[in-house]
Amino acid sequence: METPSAGTDWRKHIIRQLQRRDRRQKLHFEDLIHSYNQLLMKSDIVQLWRDQHLPSASSESPDPQNVVNLKSKHRKELIKMYQANGELAQEVFDLSKQRKHREVELEVSQNRLVELKAKLSELEGERERLLAQFGELEKANSRLKEEYDSLQQLYRSQWEQLLKQEVEGTELIQSMIDIKAQAARDLNYRNEKPKRVKEKNLEKDLAIVSRVPLSLDAEVFHPVQKLSPEAATHQETKIFKPFRSFRSSSLSIPPHPRLFQSFKDLFRKRANTSFIGVDCNPMNFCSVARVPARVRFSLQEAHDGEVNAVKFSPNSKILATGGSDRKVKLWDIVGGMLQTVKTLEGSNDGVTSIEFDPSGLQLLAGSYDNTARLWSLKDCELKHTLSGHSAKVTAAKFKFYCREAVTGSHDRTIKVWDLSKAACVSSIALPSRCSDIVCSDHLIISGHFDEKVRLWDSRSAMKTDEIPLQGKVTSLDINSERTQLLSCSRDDLLKVVDLRMNETRQELRAEGFKCGSDWTKAIFSPDGSYAAVGSADGVLYVWDTLTGNLETSLVGQHRSSINAVSWSLSGEYVVSVDRSRLANLWTDC
Structure with a gap:
């Protein structure tokens, strides 16, 4: 007899042993018991039949026919009982077989249970070990957290020191610039002293000559x-x-050498007073801008797709437009009509912005293909491709002295380019996507999707100020004196900001005006007295920037959102372009 294993119930063990003994002993006598049971059943049946149907010894002899019928009837019943008995025997056999199978499964399950209990004990031990290890890791983590907190505090203190040093450095740079500027003024004063002496002598000589x-x-x-x-x-x-x-x-009238020499110096001085790279055409300067009143000329299909940008040249005679058809088109204004002059090709995707240099001899355009391109307008040839951004270039502008360009992109960077080398000389990381930029000497101003306008010093790539708005910034513009900034945002509001004080001077609103896209452009008039922008419903709005009042709202042939507006520097024309490829030329009469 097997002994019960450790940890098992003794009752179950005894039952299992009895079941095994019963199976071993019953196996040898199962057929005999089955036959004996059949004989007993048959004997009981015969005895019952005799008791019911056979007459007793004292009774009369039965009818032979009845006996035959009874035998036939009981034979049929006996056959049915045999069949039922066989079916029951088969059922008993099947159940016995199932029982054996279940006993085997039970034994396997018992063995599996023993194995699982052993594994459970192992896992309990592993759990205890892991808990101990977890406690150690928590202690180590707490130590590391204390070290991290101390390092973070040290970092903050060092960062504050760095900011202070940067501020001091900026102040030192500014003081050095002021000192150098003062030294330059002193040097200019000393250099111009002989000229002033000559001018005094010339005045004396002129006084003498006037007496003759x-x-x-x-x-x-x-x-x-x-x-x-x-x-x-x-x-x-x-x-x-x-x-x-x-x-x-x-x-x-003897010859006077000093008198003639003074005249020569005066004429030479006046002959040399010109600015290199600046178009001195009188059309560049606008005393008073004229508010547009009607459409003078309408061009139904300026491009093969949506028109995204428009810009007048400095002499107000050439108009440039850029569209999603990857082209920049140059138009000549003749008799109040737009006539195609040239098409600048080379962009691999739609054009997003256009900028002329002050001389009107070069054109810079940003594109959806992550680049900006520089064309020479003398021969209309592509000079440089400024590549380096990882997302579309939303704005490309010349710096104040035209030897450098600045580009802003959706990759959250502003890049400054040396146009002589077509190389990036500096890059400014931004906290948000850039929608537009403007430049003023060493100042770069950028508008962003996070509803802020940021001012950057291009020399140190440091942010100098930040102006919060109430919507995504879609465009920026700066007046000719570089003192006022115009912003347009998706909250349907234009703001005029004084850059000298970084304060908002005017907020321009109008009932019905709605900013139509994330790249809708608003502009100053050439004299800075007005601001113009197109609405989502195709209406052109013009405000007075001094009073903040709406000057006019013009309904032309636009049937879709106006993307961009440009005001000629002569103050005579305004051009608006929209999504449906339409360009309108507006005048005051």
């Missing part, structure tokens, strides 16, 4: 008639009598 009678010029430049000595004496006395003290010098 104009009639002497006729004697100098015209042939002298031959007179008699008496007539000559009489004429000479008549003419020069009031100027007797200067008579001898006036008559001879």
